[in-house]
Each structure stands twice: as structure tokens, then as C-alpha cells.
Amino acid sequence: MWGLLLALAAFAPAVGLGLGAPSASVPDHAPPATTEAPISTPAQRSSSAQPPAEKSNGTSEQHVRIRIIKKKKIIMKKRKKLTRPTPPVTAGPPVTTNPAEALDLPEKQEPGCPPLGLESLRVTDSQLEASSSQSFGLGPHRGRLNIQSGLEDGDLYDGAWCAEEQDSEPWFQVDARHPTRFSGVITQGRNSIWRYDWVTSYKVQFSNDSRTWWGSRNRSSGMDAVFPANSDPETPVLNLLPEPQVARFIRLLPQTWLQGGASCLRAEILACPVSDPNSLFPEAPVLGSPDPLDFRHHNYKAMRKLMKEVNEQCPNITRVYSIGKSHQGLKLYVMEMSDQPGEHELGEPEVRYVAGMHGNEALGRELLLLLMQFLCREFLRGDPRVTRLLTEMRIHLLPSMNPDGYETAFRRVAPETRAVIQWMERIPFVLSANLHGGELVVSYPFDMTRTPWAARELTPTPDDAVFRWLSTVYAGTNRAMQDPDRRPCHNQDFSLHGNVINGADWHTVPGSMNDFSYLHTNCFEVTVELSCDKFPHENELPQEWENNKDALLTYLEQVRMGIAGVVRDKDTELGIADAVIAVDGINHDVTTAWGGDYWRLLTPGDYMVTASAEGYHTVTRSCRVTFEEGPMPCNFHLTKTPKQRLRELLAAGAKVPPDLRRRLERLRGQKD
Numbered sequence: 001m002w003g004l005l006l007a008l009a010a011f012a013p014a015v016g017l018g019l020g021a022p023s024a025s026v027p028d029h030a031p032p033a034t035t036e037a038p039i040s041t042p043a044q045r046s047s048s049a050q051p052p053a054e055k056s057n058g059t060s061e062q063h064v065r066i067r068i069i070k071k072k073k074i075i076m077k078k079r080k081k082l083t084r085p086t087p088p089v090t091a092g093p094p095v096t097t098n099p100a101e102a103l104d105l106p107e108k109q110e111p112g113c114p115p116l117g118l119e120s121l122r123v124t125d126s127q128l129e130a131s132s133s134q135s136f137g138l139g140p141h142r143g144r145l146n147i148q149s150g151l152e153d154g155d156l157y158d159g160a161w162c163a164e165e166q167d168s169e170p171w172f173q174v175d176a177r178h179p180t181r182f183s184g185v186i187t188q189g190r191n192s193i194w195r196y197d198w199v200t201s202y203k204v205q206f207s208n209d210s211r212t213w214w215g216s217r218n219r220s221s222g223m224d225a226v227f228p229a230n231s232d233p234e235t236p237v238l239n240l241l242p243e244p245q246v247a248r249f250i251r252l253l254p255q256t257w258l259q260g261g262a263s264c265l266r267a268e269i270l271a272c273p274v275s276d277p278n279s280l281f282p283e284a285p286v287l288g289s290p291d292p293l294d295f296r297h298h299n300y301k302a303m304r305k306l307m308k309e310v311n312e313q314c315p316n317i318t319r320v321y322s323i324g325k326s327h328q329g330l331k332l333y334v335m336e337m338s339d340q341p342g343e344h345e346l347g348e349p350e351v352r353y354v355a356g357m358h359g360n361e362a363l364g365r366e367l368l369l370l371l372m373q374f375l376c377r378e379f380l381r382g383d384p385r386v387t388r389l390l391t392e393m394r395i396h397l398l399p400s401m402n403p404d405g406y407e408t409a410f411r412r413v414a415p416e417t418r419a420v421i422q423w424m425e426r427i428p429f430v431l432s433a434n435l436h437g438g439e440l441v442v443s444y445p446f447d448m449t450r451t452p453w454a455a456r457e458l459t460p461t462p463d464d465a466v467f468r469w470l471s472t473v474y475a476g477t478n479r480a481m482q483d484p485d486r487r488p489c490h491n492q493d494f495s496l497h498g499n500v501i502n503g504a505d506w507h508t509v510p511g512s513m514n515d516f517s518y519l520h521t522n523c524f525e526v527t528v529e530l531s532c533d534k535f536p537h538e539n540e541l542p543q544e545w546e547n548n549k550d551a552l553l554t555y556l557e558q559v560r561m562g563i564a565g566v567v568r569d570k571d572t573e574l575g576i577a578d579a580v581i582a583v584d585g586i587n588h589d590v591t592t593a594w595g596g597d598y599w600r601l602l603t604p605g606d607y608m609v610t611a612s613a614e615g616y617h618t619v620t621r622s623c624r625v626t627f628e629e630g631p632m633p634c635n636f637h638l639t640k641t642p643k644q645r646l647r648e649l650l651a652a653g654a655k656v657p658p659d660l661r662r663r664l665e666r667l668r669g670q671k672d
Contacts, residue, residue: 113183113244113272114537116176119145121532122540125487127175131167134262138162141487143172145236145268146438146533148490149191157491159191162264163254170263172252175210176271182206182250184240184270189233190262197264198230199254206247213251216241226255229265236268246274289542291549293373296538297362300330300403306369307335307399314376317341317390323398324419330403332419335372338394346575346595347566349393349559350427352523353552354420354513355435356400361534363544364435368399370545371552385553393559396427401434420513424521428593430601431559432525433474434513439529440481441494442471447503447512447527459504461518462587465603466562471500471526473558477551480531489532503527522590524601562602563623564631567592567611570639579613579638599631611636615644642667 117123125141133139137158149159163170176182182204189198203224204216215224219242227239250271254263289295298306311318319341322331336342344350353371355364375395378386389395402416444467449457461467475481481499488494494501503509517525536544567579575596582589583600584607592598600609604625612618616638623634640648642663649656656664 113181113270114539115145115186115533116174116180116269116271117540118143118174118268119147119533120536120540121487121489123174124485127177128161129173129175130161130163131169131171132164134162134164138264140172143266145186145188145266147191147266149193150491155491157488160189160197160264160266162190162197162262165262167263170254171205172254172265172267173210174250174267174269176248176250176269179208179246179248179274179276181244181246181272181274182241182269183244183272184238185227185250185252186236186238186268186270187229187252188236188266189230189258190264191233191266195261196233196258197261198233199257199263199265200229200231201226201255202229202265203227203253203255204241205251205253206245207249207251208247210249214245216243216245218242229254238270240270244272289546291370291374291377291545293370293377293545295370295541295545297366297541298369300400303365303369303399304333307333307372310335310372310376314379317379318372318376323423324415326402326404326416327414328404332398332401332403332416334423335368335397335399336394337372337375337390337397339391341394344394344428344593344595347564347597349430349564349599350396351393351431351556351559352396352398352429353433353435354398354401356398356402357434357513358436358534359402359404361435361437363437363530363534363536363541365399366541367435367530367545367548367552368397370541371549372397374549389553389556393556395556396429421516424517424523429517429521429523430599431470431556432517432523433528433555434525436527436529437531437534439489439494440478440486440499440532441506441529442475442481442500442526443503443506443514443529444468444471444500444526445503445512445514445518447509447515449504449508454508456507457504458502460502463518463524463601464502466524466601467526468500469561469603470524470555470558470601472498474526474528474551474555475499477554479547479550518588522599559599559601560630562600562625562631563607563609563634564597564599565633565635566596567598567613567636567638568596569616570637576613576616576638579611579616579636582610582612584608584610600634609634611638613638615647616640 118128121144123144128140128143130140130143135158137156138161140161142158143161147159150157161172185202185204187199187202189196203226205213206216207213217223218225225242228237229239230237250269252265252267254265257263294306307320311320314337317337317339319336321334321336323334324332326332338345338348353368355361355368375386375390379390398420401420402414404416445461446459448459449455450459451457475498478499480486481495486495492506503512503514512527514525514527517523530548531544533540567576567581568574569576575592575594577592577594577596579592579596579598580589581591581598581600583602590598590600602625604627606622606624608620609623610618610620617640619636619638621634621636623632625632642660645660646656646664649660
């Protein structure tokens with residue numbers, strides 16, 4: 001959310017920046033713009049209550065309007081139960097404008113202050129209040145930027161705060177709990193597939209005690225400022241205050257909203273902490289990390305530069321390589337980290353993290369950039385845990401799978417996808433996780449339901465026990481997921497099930513990376529939803545790193561769980577490539593790498609394991625997996641079949657030995 005605000009700093013004086021808003025063609029089922037449909041004022045919603053006088057004259061023709069939109073996949077869904085609002089004539093006039101009372105902003109403004117934390121849940125439900133609510137599911141705790149509703153309206157998880165229809169003077173209030181410098185407000189309408197509800201203008205007030213309030217005023221006229229709000233449900237709209245205000249409480253007072261709709265909004269507040277010399281309030285928690293890493297957002301150029309710096313700092317354990325190019329020609333860079341970078345060592349497993357699949361989910365990219373810095377730094381310091389990781393496995397970090405952004409790749413088989421598939425097939429990966437944002441949960445395959453028409457259905461793999469273990473390991477070591485006081489991000493409380501879920505039981509996703517890895521490679525992969533906020537502010541990155549650091553390391557260490565070994569030719573002791581490793585009772589096989597080595601993730605227990613290869617006799621043996629750190633060795637020596645030995649001899653032009661000739665004759669006689 002925050003990354004795009006910085007790019008708008010130089011454009012603050014402009015009027016009506018509608019980034020990404022459709023203008024040339026609007027689908028029939030798209031919501032109407034507020035310039036085409038009348039708006040309701042509080043006075044028109046209640047015949048008995050008269051609005052204050054300033055409601056009719058405190059606005060302007062020259063509002064500063066900055067429209068922020070995240071890069072995201074835009075899906076226009078057909079709404080069968082929704083009728084487009086009609087433009088009836090309102091009983092009273094909409095908000096009037098007066099050039100003399102225009103918002104008087106500095107020539108150049110910057111957002112400056114970071115989000116207070118409504119979206120990221122740092123602001124708790126108890127800090128949010130409202131004048132009224134239509135229902136519990138539309139209470140003030142739902143007035144968080146980008147919060148998503150459930151499938152049904154009227155449940156406990158609706159998509160905004162909505163005031164009661166008879167509330168003539170609605171307000172939405174945030175208690176910062178500490179003296180705070182408020183600098184701006186970001187709003188959205190109601191997230192719903194059934195209704196259109198959004199606020200079109202609002203005022204802002206402040207207080208130190210929640211009883212005495214003062215408003216944000218135009219600097220030239222001294223009148224209360226009326227800020228333009230939304231013209232559709234989803235586009236976030238930023239308004240910077242004419243003058244930042246220091247207070248504890250902030251209120252948003254909707255003035256007008258879409259005709260036929262309700263006063264509904266989702267919001268984020270931009271705010272900076274201020275000093276409290278008299279210690280009148282409890283000290284605000286400090287977001288930070290003891291690790292001296294580069295905690296900032298990186299565009300493609302900055303990402304490439306940082307990866308180069310890490311490689312130069314740790315040349316003996318790192319290698320930067322490209323797996324292909326994006327649609328726009330940007331290279332897909334991978335950081336490899338190992339004690340022998342650039343080569344697959346026999347018996348050493350390959351693991352990977354992938355981030356940046358969706359262009360608007362920036363946290364995963366930053367976490368992987370932080371992880372490579374951390375591994376390099378701690379290896380140089382001699383940290384035993386990191387040293388063991390880098391000597392026992394080969395780690396691949398792809399921080400940006402989709403550098404072009406998700407919009408470019410929509411509706412086509414992108415070159416990024418082909419490049420990643422070839423990468424997955426070229427390297428014998430054993431364990432992987434792809435990092436996303438917007439929720440706090442770990443999902444595991446299968447991601448697609450077995451029933452084609454089912455929107456969700458429990459669809460486990462034959463290795464369900466392993467996947468549940470892997471998912472629980474990450475969720476159990478993630479600080480945010482283990483916080484007992486945290487609330488759900490949107491409309492599902494995953495903490496009731498340990499913050500893990502079968503992907504298809506959440507929502508079906510055909511052709512996911514998790515399913516492809518399991519069905520077409522040896523790799524076990526899960527999806528980690530890292531945070532409620534897909535694009536957290538830079539000052540939140542240290543805390544997000546602390547939330548995920550131990551989980552990222554612990555998850556990699558799970559590659560030691562199960563069995564591993566080498567399948568060799570009994571006569572030559574050479575490794576056999578593409579040998580099949582089958583475990584009795586689990587309908588999922590893995591194959592050996594080109595050197596004959598393999599890894600099979602398993603939970604503790606006793607297993608009958610069979611190794612087979614073309615031209616060789618099959619061998620079955622018992623292998624035990626214990627709770628001790630593994631993997632447990634389980635090697636195989638295969639003997640060539642007579643037919644295979646004959647083929648090799650004939651191919652080499654050699655004579656067939658008498659014993660082999662007699663065995664072949666006996667076999668022919670048995671067939672006759």
C-alpha cells in the first residue's frame with residue numbers, strides 16, 4: 001500500500017490523479033462514477049435532523065485528489081443480484097463548492113508519515129469506534145483499508161464500516177493511544193459482490209480526550225475542509241491534510257455518499273509518533289530488529305544492485321544467476337547460497353524460496369532480500385546454524401518472479417512462468433515455499449478441488465501428513481501467526497486451525513505452483529501468506545523480518561526430515577539417474593538426480609521403500625525415520641538384468657559369456 005504513495009509526492013498539487021481508473025470504456029456491470037449518479041447528504045437521509053451549516057458551504061472546486069491503486073489483477077465479476085444504481089433527483093442539493101474555500105495545500109506535499117496500522121492490524125479493534133453500525137459485521141473494526149468481505153452480506157465478516165441509515169451525522173474514530181501527528185487519510189468504499197456503498201466526501205476532526213474536537217481547516221479561509229473521497233468501491237484515495245495535526249484521536253465524518261447506498265468506508269490513517277515529555281501516555285511499542293540490514297523497499301534496479309553487493313561481500317558462498325527474462329525483457333535473478341555455489345553436490349538437497357509472483361505483494365521480495373543479507377552476514381560471523389545450512393544444502397532465492405507486475409502477465413502464458421517451470425525441472429529441488437501477502441496462513445496442496453465445479457473442497461495429497469507438518473512448522477515459528485491476541489485479517493479466522501489450511505479447502509486454484517511441483521517434480525511446496533498488508537510501509541519491514549526470520553530458517557531445516565540416499569549400480573558403483581523411489585502405502589514416487597542421489601520427505605515411522613530402474617532388478621528394503629535430525633540414510637545397490645547386460649555387451653561388440661548365454665537359453669525354453 002505504501003510504496004505507491006511515495007511516487008505521488010511530486011504530484012500532490014494536481015487535481016484528480018486517477019491512476020488506473022477506467023475512463024475510455026466501462027463494462028455494463030461496473031459501478032457508476034459519482035459524477036454520473038447523485039449523492040446523498042446526511043440531511044437527505046433524515047428529515048428530522050438538520051445538518052450543521054458548514055455542510056453546505058465548506059467544500060471546493062479545486063480539491064487536491066490523489067488516487068492510489070495497487071498493482072493487482074482486476075477481475076470484473078458478474079453480479080446477478082445487483083442492479084445498477086439509478087440517478088434519481090435528490091431532494092436537496094449535493095455538496096456545493098466555493099473557489100474561495102478551496103483546500104489550501106503547500107505547493108509540494110509528501111505523504112511523510114507512515115500508516116498508523118489499520119490494515120496491518122497494529123491498530124486493535126478496541127481502538128476503533130463509530131457513531132453507529134448497521135450490524136456487528138459492519139462495525140468499526142471492519143473499517144480497515146483493503147479488508148475483504150465474506151461471500152454473504154450480513155455475516156460477521158462484512159467488507160467495511162457502515163453507519164445506520166438513520167444516523168444523520170455518522171463518524172468513524174481511531175484512538176492512536178499516544179500523541180500522534182496525523183498527516184493524511186486513505187479511504188475505500190465497501191468490499192461487496194452484492195452492493196455498491198462508498199463515501200464521496202468527508203471532514204476530519206481531532207481530539208486529545210474524545211470530548212473536545214477541532215476540525216481540519218483550509219488555511220486561506222479558515223473553514224472546515226471537506227475532502228473528496230471515493231468514486232468506486234476499491235480504489236484507495238489519499239487526502240493529505242492542509243496542516244498536520246497533533247492529537248490522540250482522529251475522526252472521519254462522512255458528508256456525502258453514493259445515492260441509494262450507505263455511509264460505508266474502509267480507511268488507513270497516516271501518522272507519525274511525537275514525543276511525550278511529560279510521560280502522560282504509555283510508551284508506544286517500537287518496531288525494530290537487531291539485525292543491521294537494508295530495511296527499505298527495492299525496485300528492480302535497487303534489487304539487482306543489492307544482490308550484487310551481497311555476492312561481492314560473500315563471493316565464496318553466493319552466485320547470482322538468471323533463469324530467463326520477463327515479458328518486458330527483465331532478467332529473473334536468483335541468488336544461490338551454498339559452500340559450493342554453482343554445482344550440485346552429491347547428497348546435498350536443493351531448496352528454494354520464490355516471491356513476487358503478484359506484483360502488488362511486495363513483502364515476500366523484501367524478506368528474501370533480507371534473508372540473503374542475513375545469511376551472508378551470519379556466515380561471515382561464524383554463526384553455527386547458518387554455517388550448517390549453507391554446508392548441508394544449496395539454497396536458491398528468487399525474490400521477484402514477476403518483475404513486470406501482475407497486470408502484464410494477466411490472461412497469457414507468461415515467459416516468466418515458462419522460465420520458472422524449466423528451472424524447477426532442471427534442478428532437483430526437494431523443498432520450496434512461495435511467499436505471498438494479504439493473509440496470515442500457510443496453505444498446502446492440493447490447491448485444486450477434485451470436483452471440477454466445487455469452489456472449495458478438502459483435497460489432500462497422498463503426502464498429507466508431510467504437508468501438514470511442513471505448514472505447521474512455518475506457522476508455529478511465525479511470530480504474527482502465533483500472537484494469541486491478533487484478529488483475523490479479513491473474513492476467516494485461520495488461528496482456529498493452527499494457521500494452516502488445505503489450499504483447495506480454502507478456495508480452488510487450478511494450475512498452482514504447489515500442485516505443479518508435487519505432480520511433476522520431486523519438490524514439496526507450500527504457500528505462505530505473510531501478512532495482512534501486502535505492501536507494508538518501510539518502517540514495518542524490521543518487524544515483519546522479525547516475525548518471519550526464524551520461520552524462514554526453520555522451514556529450510558525441514559529438508560532433513562525423511563530419508564535420503566544414493567541408488568548405485570552394484571557392479572560399477574556409479575549412480576543411476578531417474579531411478580524410481582516408491583514408499584509402500586503412499587501413492588507418490590520420487591526419482592533420483594543425475595548422480596543417483598535422492599531425498600524423500602517423510603514423517604517419523606517405519607517404511608518399506610523400493611528402488612527400481614530400467615534394466616535393473618528391483619530392490620526393496622526397510623527404512624526407519626526417527627525424530628532425530630536426519631535425513632536417515634537409505635541407500636540401494638541394483639543389479640542389471642540379463643537382458644540389460646546382453647544389450648550392453650552387444651552394443652560394445654563383445655562376445656556373450658557362456659553363463660549368460662545358458663541363462664538366456666533357459667529363459668527362452670521357459671517361454672516355449
